[in-house]
Amino acid sequence: MFRQLSERFGRPVAMAILTLLGMWLMVMVTLPQLQMIDYSFRPNLLPAQLGGPEDVWTLSNYVTLFNNEIHRAIFFKTLWSSVLVTLLTLVVSYPLAYYLAKVATPRQAALCILLLIIPFWINEILRTYSWFIILAFRGPLNEILLALGLIDRPIRFLSGDGGVMVGMVYAYILFMVFPLYNAIESLDDNQIRAARDLGAGNVRTHWRIVIPHAKPGIATGCIMTFMLAAGSYAVPALLGSPGSRWFTQIIYNWFFEGGNWNQGAAYAFLLLVLCIGFMSLVMKFFKVGLGDIAK
Amino acid sequence: MNSQRLLAFGLRFYIAVFFLYLFLPLLVMAAATFNDSRFPTITPWDGTTLRWFGELAADSGMWQALSNSLLVAVGVLCLAVPIGIATALFLNTVSSRAKPFIYALILSPLLTPGVIIGISTLIFWRQFGVSGGIFLTVLGQATFISAYVMLMVMARLQRFDRTMERAALDLGASQWQMFRRILLPYLKPAILSAAVIAFLQSFENYNTTLFVVGYDTTLTVYIASKVRTGLTPAVNALGLILILVTVVLAIAYEVKRRREQAAVAQSGQAMVLAESQEKA
Amino acid sequence: MDSNVKLDEVVMRFGDFTAIERTSLEIASGEFFSFLGPSGCGKTTILNMISGFLRPSEGQVWIGGEPMAGVPVNRRPTAMIFQNLALFPLMTVFENIEFGLEVRGVDKRKRREVSERLLALVALEGSGSKLVTELSGGQKQRIAIARALAVEPRVLLLDEPLSALDLKLRQHMRAELKAIQRKTGITFIYITHDQGEALTMSDRVAVMSAGRIQQVADPMTLYRSPRTGFVASFVGENNRLEVKVIDREGERVRLDGGALGSLMGRAGDDVVLANGQAAALYIRPEHLRPLGDGDSGPRLETTIEAVHFEGAWLMLETRLEASGEKLRVQLGSELAKRAAQALEPGRQIDFGFDPEEAVVLPDDGSPMVDEATGEVLEVAPGGNAKVGGEHVPSA
Numbered sequence: 001m002f003r004q005l006s007e008r009f010g011r012p013v014a015m016a017i018l019t020l021l022g023m024w025l026m027v028m029v030t031l032p033q034l035q036m037i038d039y040s041f042r043p044n045l046l047p048a049q050l051g052g053p054e055d056v057w058t059l060s061n062y063v064t065l066f067n068n069e070i071h072r073a074i075f076f077k078t079l080w081s082s083v084l085v086t087l088l089t090l091v092v093s094y095p096l097a098y099y100l101a102k103v104a105t106p107r108q109a110a111l112c113i114l115l116l117i118i119p120f121w122i123n124e125i126l127r128t129y130s131w132f133i134i135l136a137f138r139g140p141l142n143e144i145l146l147a148l149g150l151i152d153r154p155i156r157f158l159s160g161d162g163g164v165m166v167g168m169v170y171a172y173i174l175f176m177v178f179p180l181y182n183a184i185e186s187l188d189d190n191q192i193r194a195a196r197d198l199g200a201g202n203v204r205t206h207w208r209i210v211i212p213h214a215k216p217g218i219a220t221g222c223i224m225t226f227m228l229a230a231g232s233y234a235v236p237a238l239l240g241s242p243g244s245r246w247f248t249q250i251i252y253n254w255f256f257e258g259g260n261w262n263q264g265a266a267y268a269f270l271l272l273v274l275c276i277g278f279m280s281l282v283m284k285f286f287k288v289g290l291g292d293i294a295k
Numbered sequence: 296m297n298s299q300r301l302l303a304f305g306l307r308f309y310i311a312v313f314f315l316y317l318f319l320p321l322l323v324m325a326a327a328t329f330n331d332s333r334f335p336t337i338t339p340w341d342g343t344t345l346r347w348f349g350e351l352a353a354d355s356g357m358w359q360a361l362s363n364s365l366l367v368a369v370g371v372l373c374l375a376v377p378i379g380i381a382t383a384l385f386l387n388t389v390s391s392r393a394k395p396f397i398y399a400l401i402l403s404p405l406l407t408p409g410v411i412i413g414i415s416t417l418i419f420w421r422q423f424g425v426s427g428g429i430f431l432t433v434l435g436q437a438t439f440i441s442a443y444v445m446l447m448v449m450a451r452l453q454r455f456d457r458t459m460e461r462a463a464l465d466l467g468a469s470q471w472q473m474f475r476r477i478l479l480p481y482l483k484p485a486i487l488s489a490a491v492i493a494f495l496q497s498f499e500n501y502n503t504t505l506f507v508v509g510y511d512t513t514l515t516v517y518i519a520s521k522v523r524t525g526l527t528p529a530v531n532a533l534g535l536i537l538i539l540v541t542v543v544l545a546i547a548y549e550v551k552r553r554r555e556q557a558a559v560a561q562s563g564q565a566m567v568l569a570e571s572q573e574k575a
Numbered sequence: 576m577d578s579n580v581k582l583d584e585v586v587m588r589f590g591d592f593t594a595i596e597r598t599s600l601e602i603a604s605g606e607f608f609s610f611l612g613p614s615g616c617g618k619t620t621i622l623n624m625i626s627g628f629l630r631p632s633e634g635q636v637w638i639g640g641e642p643m644a645g646v647p648v649n650r651r652p653t654a655m656i657f658q659n660l661a662l663f664p665l666m667t668v669f670e671n672i673e674f675g676l677e678v679r680g681v682d683k684r685k686r687r688e689v690s691e692r693l694l695a696l697v698a699l700e701g702s703g704s705k706l707v708t709e710l711s712g713g714q715k716q717r718i719a720i721a722r723a724l725a726v727e728p729r730v731l732l733l734d735e736p737l738s739a740l741d742l743k744l745r746q747h748m749r750a751e752l753k754a755i756q757r758k759t760g761i762t763f764i765y766i767t768h769d770q771g772e773a774l775t776m777s778d779r780v781a782v783m784s785a786g787r788i789q790q791v792a793d794p795m796t797l798y799r800s801p802r803t804g805f806v807a808s809f810v811g812e813n814n815r816l817e818v819k820v821i822d823r824e825g826e827r828v829r830l831d832g833g834a835l836g837s838l839m840g841r842a843g844d845d846v847v848l849a850n851g852q853a854a855a856l857y858i859r860p861e862h863l864r865p866l867g868d869g870d871s872g873p874r875l876e877t878t879i880e881a882v883h884f885e886g887a888w889l890m891l892e893t894r895l896e897a898s899g900e901k902l903r904v905q906l907g908s909e910l911a912k913r914a915a916q917a918l919e920p921g922r923q924i925d926f927g928f929d930p931e932e933a934v935v936l937p938d939d940g941s942p943m944v945d946e947a948t949g950e951v952l953e954v955a956p957g958g959n960a961k962v963g964g965e966h967v968p969s970a
Binding site for chain 2: 001004005006007008009010012013016017018020021023024025028029030031032033035036039092095096098099103112114115116117118119121122123124125126127129130131132133134136138139140143170173202223227228230231232233234237238248251252255261264265268271272275276279290
């Protein structure tokens with residue numbers, strides 16, 4: 001590897017490249033993850049006990065989750081809700097991505113993309129916060145519904161999972177729209193036209209032509225959205241209530257309130273396994289590789 | 296045909312609703328800044344005021360958080376941009392049987408939840424006696440932002456015509472001179488874009504930062520804590536300012552990008568013109 | 576300064592594949608030398624070994640009497656014109672031309688003097704401040720030449736630099752390149768698959784096939800006296816007839832043409848032809864003349880299949896009645912006028928040729944060249960294997 005690099009860039013640059021890459025992959029990416037996994041298999045000990053007879057590998061941190069009914073429930077709720085958020089986002093994004101890629105004129109599409117990018121550049125916390133204002137007990141949404149006579153009493157939107165999911169769809173929608181758009185855009189228009197000429201209806205055209213072609217985009221969007229949703233801390237913290245906690249919040253509590261980092265590391269590792277598991281499933285289901293995702 | 300038209304209309308209607316959904320919350324938040332109410336809302340409207348900007352300016356915690364955020368962002372730039380460039384160059388140059396594995400490793404920070412990057416960074420540095428703070432925030436954020444930089448640099452590098460390199464060497468340039476004078480100038484636009492994106496990513500990061508920031512505070516962490524405790528429309532004022540700054544930045548970035556594309560198209564036209572004169 | 580190039584027992588292998596078979600060759604100082612061959616014949620590999628992008632597996636390259644082993648690309652006294660020109664798109668014309676001087680640390684004033692002078696040489700004065708993306712194809716071509724000349728190379732290497740231009744411009748640039756070479760006196764090594772380019776510009780041409788140099792000669796000799804079947808069919812057009820040697824007297828060879836009867840030809844230079852050996856007789860289309868009833872000598876009886884009017888000449892596609900093989904005939908307008916009434920498909924016509932102009936070469940199993948496209952089709956196994964009983968007289 002060094003030979004190829006130094007033949008192209010000369011020794012100093014080659015050395016710099018390998019140093020930077022090695023430092024990043026070792027010190028920032030790999031070793032911390034391994035350390036976290038190692039941590040999750042060790043008991044929470046006092047500094048004096050480290051290296052002592054009790055400092056051995058154990059599954060006890062994982063057993064804790066298994067035995068704690070509340071944490072278990074939150075883990076699974078996080079899983080299902082994230083899947084739901086992913087599907088919702090997919091459904092909401094697909095028509096938009098299709099419009100941008102195949103219906104809009106180039107000028108319209110360029111304008112829409114600019115409009116899409118702007119909120120994308122704005123802080124996730126601020127975007128979530130704006131929903132906090134809208135969904136507040138005495139906020140505009142309740143006021144409008146009351147004024148329209150649709151409800152008699154204001155609704156506590158911020159106490160269940162509903163608010164959290166609305167906020168998540170809002171926060172992560174662009175991670176779905178752009179991969180979908182890129183994938184659909186590369187579809188040859190003639191294929192759609194040909195399907196129409198052959199008498200295929202709208203639904204069938206999408207189901208048989210557009211969606212199969214957009215598979216890598218759908219996979220990428222789903223993987224990113226699920227990862228962001230399952231790993232989200234800001235949205236449930238801002239839009240949820242103590243009754244609708246997210247798994248990330250449990251992890252946070254182990255670290256900064258329970259003071260049990262080993263336990264927290266075990267939970268974090270489970271979250272990582274969850275995301276990797278989802279990713280592998282999606283990649284297998286859509287038959288796409290890592291290379292397709294990185295586009 | 297009629298149902299087709301109905302469908303097209305439905306799609307357009309949907310697009311309109313979608314953009315309303317995208318922007319309405321931001322407008323509501325912006326509007327609440329000017330409401331003379333102790334709590335950030337637009338209902339009821341208690342009169343228009345600018346006092347929340349004044350309160351924001353007087354908030355020393357906010358200024359401290361802002362300067363921390365800028366410091367972190369600069370630190371992240373200094374780490375992530377060189378790492379991202381180096382990684383792109385590596386992937387573009389090296390062919391080895393280990394490459395798919397290395398590639399997966401390089402992409403992994405993009406597919407790992409931010410909280411986990413924060414947690415693993417925090418745990419890893421504990422053994423060296425480093426606890427949460429600005430330093431770890433920089434490291435944690437740079438872990439995944441480097442991968443974004445790599446993707447953006449890579450996209451341009453893949454379109455590089457390597458005969459340029461050969462030509463430079465053939466004309467007597469050393470490898471370093473080739474790198475300095477040919478390759479880096481070619482990558483410059485991508486590096487600048489990547490730097491802008493990296494800065495923003497760092498500035499607005501919450502999930503990773505939350506675990507590694509320790510007793511320091513970045514602006515995003517500050518806003519989140521304000522929302523949960525001691526919420527006043529001063530937060531909206533801050534939000535509004537940040538939104539305006541990002542919108543201006545985003546538009547400027549987009550305009551610059553389009554102008555560059557237009558310039559390319561124009562020089563192409565000049566070439567066609569020169570070509571046609573040659574034939575005449 | 577001596578600027579000859581010597582390939583000394585050079586071999587180039589990539590893994591199991593031998594791209595260049597053992598080759599020795601000397602190119603003189605100030606010569607315009609071309610490597611001509613179909614794509615994949617190894618000519619670009621040779622250029623890359625001279626420029627230093629490739630290190631030969633065996634043997635050595637010498638430039639100006641100095642061994643080049645261990646001398647990297649950027650220290651060699653060569654400069655290359657790339658097929659896609661490889662101008663630096665982000666730089667102006669000046670910056671492009673001056674790049675080689677800049678990296679050598681030449682000061683700015685001196686650099687500008689050189690580039691102004693070179694712009695004048697390639698007739699592009701005043702366009703130094705333009706971006707190269709604003710130039711036309713022909714202008715880019717000239718800037719690429721100026722950029723290469725700026726570093727005062729002893730040898731200029733040109734890798735099919737004209738292939739991207741349209742026909743008219745290409746022909747114009749041929750003359751210009753030749754003029755520049757004469758003016759500067761630099762050794763030019765030119766690579767092409769276009770025989771027109773090689774023949775018009777070069778002092779000498781090396782014809783290559785399958786990693787081997789088939790023949791090195793000046794264009795006239797190459798055309799008149801090909802040494803191998805490959806050269807005979809690749810350079811210019813040739814009709815190939817399968818024959819057997821009866822006997823030889825000096826250059827004259829008497830041949831048994833099978834069903835075609837007895838034929839005559841001139842032995843190729845330095846070729847060994849034993850009596851009874853299988854051989855090939857090459858007759859160029861323009862060397863065939865229609866025969867009247869009274870004319871003597873070898874007579875090729877054909878039927879016309881197609882007539883193509885090419886302006887200054889006519890091209891006839893005919894078939895030999897005796898053997899069924901194709902024979903292409905090119906008739907100048909005078910000849911065509913005389914034979915006009917007989918020139919239509921289906922008519923029978925007899926042709927003769929001057930044995931002095933028909934070359935006899937041993938049947939060496941050279942690659943077959945597609946007559947229409949000039950593409951190399953395959954290496955015929957064992958040379959005349961396909962001839963079989965068809966052509967051998969059954970007597």
